[in-house]
Amino acid sequence: MPATPLRRIVQSHTTSPLGDVLLAATEQGLAGVWFVQGQRHMPDSSQWTTDEAHPTLLAAAQQLQDYFSGQRHNFDLPVQPAWGTPFQRAVWQALQRIPYGRISTYADIARDIGNPKAVRAVGAAIGQNPHTIIVPCHRVLGANGSLTGFAGGVDRKQHLLAHEATHA
Incomplete structure (x- = not known):
């Protein structure tokens, strides 16, 4: 999955009961969420900058934790894929x-x-x-x-x- 070249993608990681999760964001919103192990169609994140303090990535990590604890049923995140037809x-x-x-x-x-x-x-x-x-x-x-x-x-x-x- 090539990223749109005009968008800078940043990444961070979080944990879940199902394994570590890669989070990605652009200035427009949450670009993606993937399991680190055993996930098909993983993007090449080697050129992405790590930003553990990015507000969208922090919100995504917190909302995933809330989801897995049973406290969240809906996600309130700016979902904005950086690719896709x-x-x-x-x-x-x-x-x-x-x-x-x-x-x-x-x-x-x-x-x-x-x-x-x-x-x-x-x-x-x-x-x-x-x-x-x-x-x-x-x-x-x-x-x-x-x-x-x-x-x-x-x-x-x-x-x-x-x-x-x-x-x-």
């Missing part, structure tokens, strides 16, 4: 409309964005979601209720769904 961004916006503790399907998301035949493309876009947990791609299941892919790993997806079911 218009189609991907539409899918990622649709994911944000799935309520805490609820699930959806790939077909539901395709219908939500006005493209009901694009189920496979929706799945691919969800797999590229740069905001793990914050943009809740873990709430999307296969049509038969199966825990299909999750870039952070199906075990993590299962944990996140169980966590939300417990705290809903």
Whole structure:
């Protein structure tokens, strides 16, 4: 995932019950959230500056801690991916409309964005979601209720769904 060259990306790390998390931000907002280990579609962060005091990154770390402690159901962060096609961004916006503790399907998301035949493309876009947990791609299941892919790993997806079911 190449970053938009006009945007300077800064990074920091936080911990979670599911492993260490990489956070990234631009001046416009939160650029991404990924598990450090076992995450597919990780960006190359080697050229990013570390800024542990960046306000958006501090807020993201705190809100993730609140989420995992069961105190937060919704994230209040300026989500601004530094990459993604218009189609991907539409899918990622649709994911944000799935309520805490609820699930959806790939077909539901395709219908939500006005493209009901694009189920496979929706799945691919969800797999590229740069905001793990914050943009809740873990709430999307296969049509038969199966825990299909999750870039952070199906075990993590299962944990996140169980966590939300417990705290809903």
